[in-house]
Amino acid sequence: MNSEFFITPFNLGLYFILIYSVVRSTVWFRNLSRSDKLRLQRGFFGRPFMDSLREIFMESLLHRKIFRKNPVLGYMHMSLAFGWFLLIVFGTIEADFFGEKHLNPPSHAIFFRWFNPEHGAEGFARIYNVWMDLLLAFILSGLLLAVIKRFIPGMVGMKKRTRHTWTDRVALISLWLIFPSRLFAESFTCGAHGSGSFLTGNLGAALASFLPAAEIAPWFWWLYSLSLGIFFLLLPVSRYFHIPIELFLIFMRNSGINTGDRSSSYTEVQTHACSSCGVCISVCQMSYAAGINDIQSVYFIKGLRNDRDIAAITANCLMCGRCEEVCPVGIELGPMRLIERRQGEREDGTLRLAGKYSLMRKRSSIEKIPTQSYGYLVREEPQKADVLFFAGCMTHLTPSVIVAMKKIMESAGVKYRFMDEKGGVCCGRPLMLAGRDREARELINHNSDIIWKSGAQILVTSCPICYKVFRESYYLDATVMHHSEFINLLIEEGSLRLGYLHKKVVYHDPCELGRGSGIYDEPRAVISYVAELQQASQERNMSLCCGGSLGNLTLSSDKRALIAADAARTLTMSCPDELITACPLCKKTFVQSTKTKVSDIAELVAAALPRPAVKAVKKRATRAAVKATGNS
Amino acid sequence: MSLNQANKFGFVINPSRLIDYDSSDRKVRDYVTLREPSFKLCFACGGCTAACTAGQHTSFNLRRMITYIRRGEIEPLRDEVTRCMLCGKCLLVCPRGVNTRNVVAVTAEAISKLDRNEL
Numbered sequence: 001m002n003s004e005f006f007i008t009p010f011n012l013g014l015y016f017i018l019i020y021s022v023v024r025s026t027v028w029f030r031n032l033s034r035s036d037k038l039r040l041q042r043g044f045f046g047r048p049f050m051d052s053l054r055e056i057f058m059e060s061l062l063h064r065k066i067f068r069k070n071p072v073l074g075y076m077h078m079s080l081a082f083g084w085f086l087l088i089v090f091g092t093i094e095a096d097f098f099g100e101k102h103l104n105p106p107s108h109a110i111f112f113r114w115f116n117p118e119h120g121a122e123g124f125a126r127i128y129n130v131w132m133d134l135l136l137a138f139i140l141s142g143l144l145l146a147v148i149k150r151f152i153p154g155m156v157g158m159k160k161r162t163r164h165t166w167t168d169r170v171a172l173i174s175l176w177l178i179f180p181s182r183l184f185a186e187s188f189t190c191g192a193h194g195s196g197s198f199l200t201g202n203l204g205a206a207l208a209s210f211l212p213a214a215e216i217a218p219w220f221w222w223l224y225s226l227s228l229g230i231f232f233l234l235l236p237v238s239r240y241f242h243i244p245i246e247l248f249l250i251f252m253r254n255s256g257i258n259t260g261d262r263s264s265s266y267t268e269v270q271t272h273a274c275s276s277c278g279v280c281i282s283v284c285q286m287s288y289a290a291g292i293n294d295i296q297s298v299y300f301i302k303g304l305r306n307d308r309d310i311a312a313i314t315a316n317c318l319m320c321g322r323c324e325e326v327c328p329v330g331i332e333l334g335p336m337r338l339i340e341r342r343q344g345e346r347e348d349g350t351l352r353l354a355g356k357y358s359l360m361r362k363r364s365s366i367e368k369i370p371t372q373s374y375g376y377l378v379r380e381e382p383q384k385a386d387v388l389f390f391a392g393c394m395t396h397l398t399p400s401v402i403v404a405m406k407k408i409m410e411s412a413g414v415k416y417r418f419m420d421e422k423g424g425v426c427c428g429r430p431l432m433l434a435g436r437d438r439e440a441r442e443l444i445n446h447n448s449d450i451i452w453k454s455g456a457q458i459l460v461t462s463c464p465i466c467y468k469v470f471r472e473s474y475y476l477d478a479t480v481m482h483h484s485e486f487i488n489l490l491i492e493e494g495s496l497r498l499g500y501l502h503k504k505v506v507y508h509d510p511c512e513l514g515r516g517s518g519i520y521d522e523p524r525a526v527i528s529y530v531a532e533l534q535q536a537s538q539e540r541n542m543s544l545c546c547g548g549s550l551g552n553l554t555l556s557s558d559k560r561a562l563i564a565a566d567a568a569r570t571l572t573m574s575c576p577d578e579l580i581t582a583c584p585l586c587k588k589t590f591v592q593s594t595k596t597k598v599s600d601i602a603e604l605v606a607a608a609l610p611r612p613a614v615k616a617v618k619k620r621a622t623r624a625a626v627k628a629t630g631n632s
Numbered sequence: 633m634s635l636n637q638a639n640k641f642g643f644v645i646n647p648s649r650l651i652d653y654d655s656s657d658r659k660v661r662d663y664v665t666l667r668e669p670s671f672k673l674c675f676a677c678g679g680c681t682a683a684c685t686a687g688q689h690t691s692f693n694l695r696r697m698i699t700y701i702r703r704g705e706i707e708p709l710r711d712e713v714t715r716c717m718l719c720g721k722c723l724l725v726c727p728r729g730v731n732t733r734n735v736v737a738v739t740a741e742a743i744s745k746l747d748r749n750e751l
C-alpha cells in the first residue's frame with residue numbers, strides 16, 4: 001500500500017525545495033557583512049525573534065496589511081496562505097493521530113485520504129473530517145477569487161495587474177490545480193468507499209453515482225501530486241518564491257539589518273521577497289497621472305530579479321516614496337533604486353532558466369565613472385554665527401520666500417548669517433539622486449567646511465531637499481532645522497508675535513520633508529497658529545508628489561505638468577484660499593498648474609506678522625532657541 | 633604673443649569663431665538628441681545660464697555648452713560639462729521645457745563613451 005508511485009513527484013519537489021532553501025539561505029548568510037551577521041545572530045536569541053514570529057503570523061499568513069487596503073484581496077491571500085498552513089498542520093496531526101504509526105513522512109499527511117479511505121466514519125474522526133473539509137473549502141474560496149482576479153482584475157478592486165513570465169505561468173497553473181485536484185481526488189476516493197464529510201463526501205457520492213469512482217481516483221491523486229511537485233520545483237524561479245523568502249526578510253529586518261547603500265544579501269532577499277502584488281502600481285502617480293506604466297517598483301524589482309538592463313526604469317521614477325509607504329512586504333524601494341542608480345553600465349543579462357536557480361546573483365557592482373568635478377570652488381572663511389540660514393538654490397528662484405524668512409527672523413530678533421546670500425553651492429542631494437555619490441561628496445565637503453567654520457549651533461534651511469541631505473549625509477555639529485521647524489520653535493518660545501489670518505488653507509507635504517524626513521507636525525502647528533488648516537484627501541505619509549522632483553532625471557516637462565495638474569487638483573478640491581507648501585520646488589511647480597494662490601509656509605507666517613514694525617522682542621532669542629534644542 | 637602685442641594698440645583679436653564643418657564631430661550631438669529629445673527645443677535664450685548655480689563660481693555656461701554640442705566642437709565641451717552640479721535650477725527657468733539636467737548628464741556620458749571609443 002505504501003509503494004504508490006504517484007507520491008514520487010511530490011516527494012521530489014518537496015525534498016528539492018527544502019534542500020535548495022537551506023543551501024541558498026546559507027549562501028546568503030555567508031555573504032552578509034560581518035556586522036549584519038552579528039545582528040542576525042543576536043536577533044535569533046531574544047525579542048527580535050518573537051517579533052518576527054508574530055509578524056510572520058500577522059503578515060505572511062493573515063496578510064493583515066493587504067486586508068486593510070483591500071479586504072477582498074486580503075481574504076484571497078489569507079485563505080490561500082493561512083488555509084494551506086492550517087491544512088498542513090492539521091493534516092500532519094491527523095496522519096499522526098489516526099494513521100497507523102507516528103512520525104510519518106510528509107507524504108502520508110498530504111495523501112492521507114488515499115492511504116486511509118475508510119477513515120472518519122464516526123466519533124471524533126467524523127468531526128475532524130468536517131474541519132478538514134472546511135479548510136479545503138476555505139482555500140478553494142480564495143482560489144476562486146484568485147481566478148476571478150486573473151481574468152477580471154477590476155472585480156477584486158485592483159486597478160492594474162502585473163505581467164508574468166512563462167515560469168510564473170506554469171507555476172501559477174500548478175498552484176491553481178493543487179486544491180481542485182485534491183478536492184476531486186478525495187471526493188472520488190470517498191465516493192468509492194462511502195466516506196468523507198460534507199464536501200468530499202457529498203461530492204464523492206454524487207460523482208460515484210454515475211462514474212467509476214475507484215478507477216478515476218488515482219488519476220486525480222497523480223494530478224494532485226504532480227501539481228505539488230511542479231510547483232515546488234518551479235518555486236525558486238517563479239514569483240511565488242516570495243512566500244518562503246518573506247520569512248527571511250522579516251527575520252533580517254527585525255534583527256536590525258537595513259538596505260544601506262550597496263547591494264548585499266539583504267537587497268537580494270528583498271528582490272525575491274516582492275510578491276508582485278501590484279499595490280505599488282496603483283499609488284504611483286507616474287502611472288495614473290502621467291500614463292507611464294512600465295517603471296513602477298514591481299517592474300523595477302522584477303528587472304533586478306531577472307538581471308535585465310533596467311537603467312531606464314531605474315532612472316524614470318520621482319523617488320517620491322509613495323510605493324515604499326504602501327508596500328505590504330516592506331521592501332525599501334527607495335534605497336534599492338538609489339543603489340541601482342549608482343551602477344555603471346551593465347549588460348542585459350536576461351536570465352535563462354538555469355541562471356535563475358543560481359544561488360547568488362553576480363550583478364556587477366562597478367560604480368559610475370565620475371564625470372563631474374568641482375575643483376574650481378574656492379573655500380571662503382565664513383563669519384561666525386549662532387544661526388546659519390541656508391536658503392538653497394531652489395529658494396533663490398523664489399525670492400519671496402527669502403524675503404519672508406528674513407522678515408520673520410528679524411522680527412523674532414534672531415541673529416543669523418545668510419550662508420548662501422550671494423549664491424551658494426548645491427547641497428549635493430540632486431547628484432546623489434542621480435547616482436553620483438562620489439561627486440556629491442565634493443560638494444558636501446565644501447559646504448560642511450563652511451558650516452563647521454561658522455560655529456553655528458542651528459542650521460536653518462528652506463529647502464527640504466537640502467534638509468534631508470544635511471541631516472543624513474553631512475557630519476555636522478549644528479542642529480539642522482527646516483524653516484517650518486524653526487518658525488515653530490520661535491513661536492513656542494514666544495519670540496515671534498503673530499496675528500491671525502482669516503484664511504482657509506490646505507497644506508501640501510513635500511516628499512522630502514514628509515516621507516523623506518518624517519516632518520509632518522511642525523508645519524501643521526505653524527499653519528494652524530496663523531490660519532485655518534483644512535485637511536487634504538491625500539496627506540501626511542500618503543501625500544502626493546508635485547511632479548517637479550529632482551529625483552527623476554529623465555522625465556519630460558509635459559509629463560511633469562500632468563502630474564502637477566493632477567496633484568494640484570486633488571489638493572485644492574476643498575477650494576482653499578491658499579495652497580501652502582514648505583518647499584520652493586513644490587511652489588514653483590504648483591504655481592504653473594493651479595489658479596489657487598500658492599505660498600510657502602514662511603510667506604504665510606510673514607503675512608501674519610504685525611503690520612507696523614513694532615520693536616522686535618529681543619529676548620536673546622538665539623540663546624533660547626539654541627537651548628531649546630538641547631545643543632548648547 | 634600676437635594677442636599681447638595687439639593689446640598695445642588698444643585692439644584685441646578675438647579667437648576665430650569660424651565654424652569648420654569638416655572638423656565638426658556630430659557624434660555627441662546625435663547621442664544627446666537621441667537620449668534627450670527635448671535638447672532640440674533650446675532656442676538659446678540663456679535663461680538657464682542666468683540662473684545657474686555653478687555659473688556663480690566659475691565660467692560654466694549651459695547655453696554655450698549646448699552651442700558647442702550643436703556645432704560639434706568636442707574639445708571645449710570636455711571641461712565644460714564637468715562643472716554642472718545637476719542642481720536643477722535651470723530646469724525651472726527654461727521657457728522651452730528643455731530637460732537641461734539630463735542634457736548635461738547625457739553629454740557627460742557621451743564624452744566618456746567617446747573616450748572609450750564606444751560612440
Ligand code: SF4
Binds near residue numbers: 301
Ligand atoms: S514592490 Fe511591494 S508593493 Fe510592489 S509589487 Fe512588490 S511587494 Fe507589492
Ligand code: SF4
Binds near residue numbers: 296317320324
Ligand atoms: S517612488 Fe513614486 S514615482 Fe517612483 S515608483 Fe514609487 S510611487 Fe512611482
Ligand code: SF4
Binds near residue numbers: 395425429465720
Ligand atoms: S537640494 Fe536643490 S534647492 Fe537644495 S541646495 Fe541642492 S539644488 Fe539647491
Ligand code: SF4
Binds near residue numbers: 680722723732
Ligand atoms: S543643473 Fe547645472 S546647469 Fe543647471 S543650474 Fe544647476 S549647475 Fe547650472
Ligand code: SF4
Binds near residue numbers: 726730
Ligand atoms: S533656458 Fe532653455 S531654451 Fe534657454 S538657453 Fe537654456 S536650455 Fe536653451
